């Protein structure tokens with residue numbers, strides 16, 4: 001039997017409600033209420049595009065279930081878990097910095113963690129050739145004791161910690177190409193050489209003052225965290241060179257048994273929450289690079305987990321390109337913006353190359369020294 005790409009989707013995770021907002025802050029009666037920037041529409045429109053172009057039936061449908069509280073407390077503090085639970089029983093309330101629990105969020109966020117775990121489990125068991133989890137709320141900013149940046153529970157960190165209990169996997173790599181720094185995942189594994197964390201992000205964007213080159217891990221984890229802060233305005237060539245010259249060599253040296261990608265689409269040209277220039281073909285090429293690297297290093301074991309991405313009209317084009325890359329399916333869909341003058345200016349600039357060189361000579365060199373010592 002030919003294995004296909006697994007796809008995790010559950011409508012209930014679309015019901016996580018960040019409430020009325022002025023962009024990302026609660027409107028609280030002081031401002032004209034609009035829809036919060038992290039809402040279901042970007043994700044639903046991606047699912048709808050996959051359906052409309054006949055992709056969904058060609059994927060292996062994976063159904064998640066809510067994880068138990070004991071899974072959550074493998075990383076999060078019991079006090080934080082209780083806070084999310086109590087806020088979920090109200091009309092909604094803050095659970096950290098720009099993080100909100102609406103009615104029912106406790107169960108919905110446990111389902112999102114279960115989605116990432118299901119995506120990993122199916123790949124490690126060899127039931128799918130790779131997988132994509134399209135869930136919300138996102139997770140990579142969620143820290144041990146608080147939500148951050150629209151993230152409630154750290155889906156990837158929790159799923160990895162649980163998967164390691166169930167399967168004999170000693171080395172896992174997380175590649176985070178969400179435009180924001182993967183601070184929560186970095187925190188979860190900062191002392192742990194069993195998880196290599198790599199984050200490509202716009203420098204000094206979010207969280208402020210995190211994601212620097214000098215954050216390389218601590219103790220036994222020293223050298224196993226690589227940050228690649230890229231200047232605002234970086235386009236396709238900068239990202240693809242960072243992938244080729246930093247991410248792929250780091251993975252080749254580390255030899256993970258599983259690669260998990262924190263797949264945000266907010267480095268896109270059209271995203272309202274960042275200042276980068278990627279288009280769908282760049283996300284497709286980055287996916288191809290991860291698929292080829294996983295094939296060489298770990299029998300193709302690759303899981304993509306949906307994170308940020310806030311352009312309602314453009315996230316779906318990027319998402320379908322990535323899922324085509326993972327699965328090999330040709331949907332016939334054409335990105336209407338690809339190849340148009342409006343998304344030009346993709347060549348690398350000298351200051352962007354300098355940022356890549358700094359990561360090569362800094363954290364990548366440190367990882368290689370650690371692995372060869």
Ligand SMILES: [Zn+2]
Pocket residue numbers: 178179180264266307308309
């Ligand atoms: Zn993001």
